């Protein structure tokens with residue numbers, strides 16, 4: 001006999017799916033099950049908000065609609081098109097992954113993390129969003145929902161709804177069960193019998209995030225500024241920021257030529 005909480009949790013999954021079927025966001029990467037397109041979206045979404053990713057994703061897929069097209073592009077061009085998304089190492093990894101896939105084929109599902117830049121989360125996202133397996137990709141948003149709403153564990157994915165469950169959880173974490181201001185009593189579709197909301201412990205049970213360092217003045221910001229200057233001018237003096245320049249060269253994101261930094265070919 002399932003416990004009353006178990007019954008409530010299974011019903012919550014049904015409600016989540018009903019809500020998603022009606023109100024789910026219509027992102028371009030939700031209209032495809034192509035593994036390459038899903039990989040592009042997931043890598044772009046790793047550190048950038050969905051609404052900001054949309055134009056970058058569209059432009060990327062217009063230029064390189066297939067994994068073969070991306071593998072045939074130069075890294076320099078790939079980095080130029082990535083400008084504005086941040087964390088350019090992601091672009092280099094995506095480019096490396098495309099070349100590996102073209103040379104060797106896609107790894108088996110359990111070996112997707114062999115691809116450059118593909119960690120546990122992205123591998124699970126490929127299985128869920130491209131292959132439609134009942135695998136839940138757990139990022140910080142989903143981990144938060146699980147801790148708050150399903151502390152006894154995920155009650156199970158209805159047959160054939162793996163993709164929808166994964167996407168619904170993404171929407172719930174983005175729109176309702178947010179880190180700082182969850183809308184428990186103003187529209188959350190899972191409010192009924194939510195253990196954290198009922199007990200007033202939403203903040204307490206929320207997994208703590210590692211504090212992020214200041215962006216202003218950080219090496220990350222300086223690397224971004226230098227890469228942007230490089231994209232504009234085609235060449236910048238290493239003296240402009242020697243540490244950031246060395247870091248970009250080390251990561252294969254720029255090339256040193258004499259006293260200047262130039263784009264990778």
Ligand code: SF4
Pocket residue numbers: 145148149176177178182183184185188189190191192194195196197202
């Ligand atoms: S009621 Fe609050 S804590 Fe519970 S799932 Fe909804 S937003 Fe999250």
